[in-house]
Amino acid sequence: MTDVQSESATGMAAGPNPFATVLQVSGGYCLPRSLHVVAELGVADALDETPRTAAELATSVGADPGALGRVLRLLAAHGVFEVQGDGKFGHSPASRLLRTDHPQSMRAFARMFGLQVFWETFGAMEHSVRSGLPATAEVFPEGFWGYFERHPEAGRVFNEAMVAKSRGAVAGILASYDFSGFERIGDIGGGSGHLLRAILDAAPDARGVLFELPRVIEGAAGIASERLTLQAGDFFRDDLPECEAYILMEIIHDWPDEESFAILRAVRRAAPAGARVLIIEQIVPDGPGPDWSKMLDIHMLTLLGGRQRTRQEYEELLARSGFALRQEIDTRAGISILEAEAI
Numbered sequence: 001m002t003d004v005q006s007e008s009a010t011g012m013a014a015g016p017n018p019f020a021t022v023l024q025v026s027g028g029y030c031l032p033r034s035l036h037v038v039a040e041l042g043v044a045d046a047l048d049e050t051p052r053t054a055a056e057l058a059t060s061v062g063a064d065p066g067a068l069g070r071v072l073r074l075l076a077a078h079g080v081f082e083v084q085g086d087g088k089f090g091h092s093p094a095s096r097l098l099r100t101d102h103p104q105s106m107r108a109f110a111r112m113f114g115l116q117v118f119w120e121t122f123g124a125m126e127h128s129v130r131s132g133l134p135a136t137a138e139v140f141p142e143g144f145w146g147y148f149e150r151h152p153e154a155g156r157v158f159n160e161a162m163v164a165k166s167r168g169a170v171a172g173i174l175a176s177y178d179f180s181g182f183e184r185i186g187d188i189g190g191g192s193g194h195l196l197r198a199i200l201d202a203a204p205d206a207r208g209v210l211f212e213l214p215r216v217i218e219g220a221a222g223i224a225s226e227r228l229t230l231q232a233g234d235f236f237r238d239d240l241p242e243c244e245a246y247i248l249m250e251i252i253h254d255w256p257d258e259e260s261f262a263i264l265r266a267v268r269r270a271a272p273a274g275a276r277v278l279i280i281e282q283i284v285p286d287g288p289g290p291d292w293s294k295m296l297d298i299h300m301l302t303l304l305g306g307r308q309r310t311r312q313e314y315e316e317l318l319a320r321s322g323f324a325l326r327q328e329i330d331t332r333a334g335i336s337i338l339e340a341e342a343i
């Protein structure tokens with residue numbers, strides 16, 4: 001082993017050392033995979049404020065003590081859980097987020113990335129890179145959304161993950177955009193209605209329509225009210241409601257350009273002139289540095305054939321669909337609002 005290799009292999013620090021970079025990026029997938037498994041097992045729920053040994057935690061969650069201890073050691077080295085002086089494991093701020101009862105719980109988000117439809121599809125990712133098409137069809141012929149029809153429990157984890165990832169974003173969206181001027185707001189593909197409900201709380205004179213696939217609407221039945229209507233449908237086939245404002249949060253990134261155009265055209269057909277469409281997405285920045293949008297982009301490519309887009313790509317898509325981009329608002333919560341007007 002050369003000096004460079006031995007230093008990298010023992011130090012494991014990603015940095016300017018190119019050998020270490022390749023080492024880390026090649027084998028680093030075991031780190032997220034460890035997080036998925038620990039989230040699935042509910043290890044964070046089995047740990048309160050009193051540190052516990054790996055053996056105690058393993059008994060609580062039904063795991064092998066040695067194996068769980070090694071996985072927790074790796075995670076703790078990356079800030080998820082903490083190893084105490086006596087070798088017991090305690091919580092870190094990040095591991096607390098894996099608790100089911102945490103107000104900002106991200107457990108469902110971590111479980112979602114470990115779902116069979118995610119992980120097995122990534123095994124077939126070469127297909128996406130060669131063809132530009134989603135790898136999902138190679139592994140699950142029913143496709144990404146069809147998978148959830150066949151596996152309702154996985155669909156529930158996905159919907160909970162959407163609520164989880166939106167918690168920070170919702171606060172930022174409400175702080176940076178005034179919804180009070182709208183009478184009727186449509187959330188198209190709004191999942192469990194988490195964003196729409198928060199908007200209606202902030203804009204007490206507004207009414208809302210949650211438009212979603214029938215399976216998702218069934219799961220959201222409990223949130224219907226005099227001010228919040230549920231409409232089951234498919235945005236490629238069914239008419240959308242007539243509203244003054246339309247929200248599309250992390251919808252367009254799921255689709256290639258032609259399907260994205262079809263969704264925006266469906267919104268435009270339903271929208272009166274002057275109506276607003278709010279595309280809420282992580283915009284790909286111009287700079288070359290790391291950004292979560294670039295990770296998300298590869299998820300969209302592999303799982304759905306979709307993509308994260310630059311502001312200019314959105315502007316072009318909107319113009320083609322009958323909308324003029326009016327402003328981009330950085331919510332400071334890791335997501336932007338592109339406000340466009342139906343013309």
Ligand SMILES: C[S@@+](CC[C@H](N)C(=O)[O-])C[C@H]1O[C@@H](n2cnc3c(N)ncnc32)[C@H](O)[C@@H]1O
Binds near residue numbers: 216233250
């Ligand atoms: C990435 S999730 C975003 C959910 C929510 N807007 C958010 O950001 O939390 C995409 C949503 O699109 C919905 N969806 C997918 N295909 C659809 C279709 N053809 N018609 C209506 N909704 C659809 C899914 O059920 C899912 O809830």
